[in-house]
Amino acid sequence: MPQTSLPHSLETVFTQFEPPEAVFNALLPTLCEVLQADRCFLHLRNPHTRMYRSFCWRRSPDFLDISTEGWEPETQWELEDPMFAAALRADPSIFVEDIETASPTVLNREFERKYLGHRALIHAHVVQDNVLWAILQPCLIAVPRQWSEFDRSTVLAVVERLKPLVLAYVNAAGI
Numbered sequence: 334m335p336q337t338s339l340p341h342s343l344e345t346v347f348t349q350f351e352p353p354e355a356v357f358n359a360l361l362p363t364l365c366e367v368l369q370a371d372r373c374f375l376h377l378r379n380p381h382t383r384m385y386r387s388f389c390w391r392r393s394p395d396f397l398d399i400s401t402e403g404w405e406p407e408t409q410w411e412l413e414d415p416m417f418a419a420a421l422r423a424d425p426s427i428f429v430e431d432i433e434t435a436s437p438t439v440l441n442r443e444f445e446r447k448y449l450g451h452r453a454l455i456h457a458h459v460v461q462d463n464v465l466w467a468i469l470q471p472c473l474i475a476v477p478r479q480w481s482e483f484d485r486s487t488v489l490a491v492v493e494r495l496k497p498l499v500l501a502y503v504n505a506a507g508i
Contacts, residue, residue, distance in 0.1 A: 339490050340367050347494050353502040354388075356495075361390035364491060368484055370471040372396050372451070375495075377467045377503055383407040384508040396474050397450045404508045413444050416456045423463040426492070427456040428485060431477035453478035455485075457492050459499050467499045 338344070342363050350356045361373040374389040385407045389400035411418035415438060416427055429435050430453055432445045445451065451472035459467035469492060 339494070340487065343367060343487070343491060353498040356498055357388045357502075358390075360491070360495075361388060364469075364471055364488075365390060365392060367487060368471050371474040373469070373471040374399050375467060375469050377499060378407060378465065379404075379503050379506070379508050380464045380466060382508055386506075399449070404506065414441055416440050417468075420456065420458045420460075420465050420468055423458065423460045423465060426458050426489065428480045429454050429456070430479050433477070450474065452476055453480075455480060455488050457488050459492050459496055461496060461500060466503060467495065469495065 339347070343360070346356060346359045346363050350359045357375050361375065365371070365373045371393070372389065372391040374387050376385060376387045378385040383406065384404045385401070386404045387399055387401045389398050391398060411421050416429075419427060427439065429440060432440060432442055432452055432454070435442070445454075449472070451474050453476065454470055454472035457469040457471075458465060459469060469488065471488065
């Protein structure tokens with residue numbers, strides 16, 4: 334049965350932090366702790382202008398930091414990245430246990446190695462009315478991971494809680 338409530342530490346993030354940017358900054362390390370992940374980023378995007386901003390937390394400074402200082406123009410990653418293409422289509426979130434064994438229809442291994450440097454990941458899509466507004470991506474850097482039902486339900490519950498904050502933040506940015 335899917336989880337309907339969040340672990341206490343994650344619930345605390347959503348109830349004790351505001352505005353949205355403070356929630357994002359508190360959420361990423363907390364989600365990494367709950368999932369025992371190495372890095373987590375939140376890729377926010379304006380689907381109408383294709384401008385994006387990324388928040389990133391990483392367990393070690395040796396792990397690639399993919400945060401941005403502000404809003405930047407989005408590249409057409411969907412041309413190289415099947416997961417980004419799936420997200421743009423508003424497909425269900427993707428749980429990758431090992432980029433080394435995943436099907437090329439799911440991901441572009443070289444793209445993942447070159448730009449993201451992880452081994453296992455969750456590509457969670459924040460979608461409203463079949464439009465992609467954000468991607469939440471917890472990952473492990475060096476080892477594969479079988480994502481448990483707890484991991485899956487937790488991330489999907491977080492995505493639902495994030496949705497109104499993401500839309501409000503992106504729309505308020507006016508980009």
